[in-house]
Amino acid sequence: MSRRPAREVVDAISTGFEEFTTPLREEPADGPIDWPGYREARSAAEERTGEKESVVCGTAKIGEAEAVVIAFEFGFLGGSLGQRTGDRIEAAFAHARDARLPVVSLVATGGSRMQQGMRALMQLQRVARAAARTRAAGVPQIAVLRDPTTGGGWATLGAGADVILALPEAQVGFAGSRVRPSGSPEAYTAEAKLEWGQVDAIVAADDLGTALERWLRLLTSPSNAAAPPPGALREAALPDTGWEAVQAARSPRRARADEYLDAYFDWREDISGDRCGGVDPGVRCGFGWRNGRTIAYAAQCGTPTLPAGFRTSARLVRLASRLAIPVLTLVDTPGAANDAAAEQAGAGGAIADLFEAVATAVAPVTTLVIGEGGSGGALAFAAPGSTWVTPDAYFSVTSPEAAAAILKRPASEVPALANQLRLRPQDLVQLGVARAVVSPAE
Template sequence: MSVRELAGAVARGFEAFPPPEVRHAPDGPLGWPGYDEQLARARDRTGADESVLCGRGTVGDLPAVLVGFEFGFLGGSIGEAAGARVVDAFDRAAELGLPVISLVASGGSRMQEGIRALAQLQRIAAACLRANRARIPHIAVLRNPTTGGMWASLAANADVVLAVPGAEVAFGGSRVRDPGATGEPFTAEGKFADGQADRLVGEAELPTVLAELVALLHARSAEPAELPEALPRDLPGTGWEAVNRARAADRPRAAEYLDRHFARRFAISGDRAGGVDPGMLCGFGERDGRTVAYAAQTGTANTPAGFRTAARLIRLADRLGIPVLTLVDTPGADNSAAAERAGAGPAIAELFGAVARARVPITTLVVGEGGSGGALALTAPGRTWITADAYFAVIAPEAGASILKRDPAEVPEIAGRMRLRPQDLLELGFVRGVVG
């Protein structure tokens, strides 16, 4: 499928922007022998006048700017003319207040234009930043192949990254990297597994998925997120009862709360640094026609990737002006050697900072275990509620007994002294109320 056909499938009424004027000397800035003939052959072969097609159309029910790459045109490579088109498209999007969808299929910078082509990466990155500061959402679609500069300066920098199954995705293309460097790390599937792409989406699904995502990122509201409903329950009589109820296998978990609360939701996945934590669910959901960002713990000990993914979600929601709902449920942060090597402390600090800096309202519901700093990092100061099946503590009672060098039989007593029940937390001013 040509990029014009794909753009037409994704965006109804697609109309290309007039390309910015870029004047070239014969055979380009380097005087590369035969370059003008190569360009002419590429135009004849593809029907495109450059490797990039930029324009505006309707995605679902909403307008958007599209930046599409034609790989058949010199490998979708970027030279001065193509770079100018990408920059112009992002600047138009910022001026019009429209989201950008990049349909990427590129081998990188155009060799025949040398350093003048390579410099386009800086200009494109700067244009992306200008749109970012204008609160413009950027969705990238990784098609086959997405390598080199367009992966590093454009696609990997997007707010949401979708990847077409089977696509080659890597900084180094197959012709320039180590011959033994093959397999999943260099594929769309590998990028999803490593937390560098949010979702795998076939090209046939793109119109529907992009329409859903554009609609979610458009329906912004300054109002705080509503609290999910909780099952009516009596309050626990003792601290140890509160702990056991929070740990019970049959109580509702984060996914159940999210499914009941939102009419639909779109997950984002991964910390963009090689990690995925299935114990941290992040994304955007629709509630009564408006969008709410969510970050929800699922009852496991979260890894550094989980904390970084939640921080990424909160920063994105804050920039776009979308309120945030967090669901707290973790026995605490993963304290394994692997977690320490992956930067557990800095990852938790990053999440604390994202919550503290957020200008949008963050609403927290504690639905299970509130285990120390790993839970507190996801908790909104002054806007936290709790269910009757939950607790929050400075440390787990068992660990507390160990620190105090007390007999394990005294753990229930220590749980009581910690005043970790929902009603205790309300009296101590940590939560604003008990839901359900």
């Protein structure tokens, strides 16, 4: 599918494709900078592909979801972006805004059209502006990275999309294969971009239509109602002491985030990574389907949260808020990662980013504390005034062990300090931190 003709790719994932009738601007025979042989190259590309430009745009149904589709024809001058390409993409985004339809970009391009010089490169500004206006209008955008996705196509339609899917082994990178430094070809693959938090998922070509249908359904189902907090997944009595609460939250028998998410949603799709080089395997983010509507989620999985985890969660909260989708967050961490690597990766700024995303969210955010609630690294995930807690969880300004270290107390006093910290579920309700202790799930 990566190098297949654009219309074949569209037909493989959708039905009823109707191409837009975008007028083609008049151009000098050899282009705006009189490139020798450009006229012949264009004519050969038209004859070879049957297309008039490097991109085909229209509307189609992907499953039951209607979308605007932007499909690159790599056989037409390497899928390069020229002036007429910009015309078509700009018109496609305008239609998406007017019709309130999501945009699916099937990208396969070598970058800007060299034979048009700076007039071609300037199309990236047009594409970026059109995508930004569409984003501001609350219209979701999904990119599918085919082979290759390089240059400005990657740096605009690809990397700028709300959700980024990639075909296996697709070449992805800002630098094309003929101009990049020698060595490390694996860095320019979809798999590397997934590992580095720049792609949300790799999808086999045969599964692409199904994956797109699920994502379109999730991203186009706004709701004003807040997500209800999940019920507790383990029968547990409220702890008598703070130390009992800490031990219950740290028990290996306690339910974790994945179990809560699987019980809460009919089905779900994860996003991955902070888009700037990092992935935290201890944080789950994505969108799930529950009782006929979409709810976004950002869940800690019991490990110290890395800067990438905070940034990915902030990305999730902002996207959900822009699309009017409610958010569920699950708190479960001993605290933010605080080693040298976390500091170098900007732990403070990442935590601040999530605090801001939650504080400014337009869509409602609901929080359930399901395990350890360790200090600010946990609080960044919590919604003020809309936080619940399970019976086998705690929330504290710091861990009892850290409190002992700060106060220069012996380890023998840790249980007593846990009591003094008032961190039990019932204490959190009394202090106004949590609204209630949730009952067992039905």
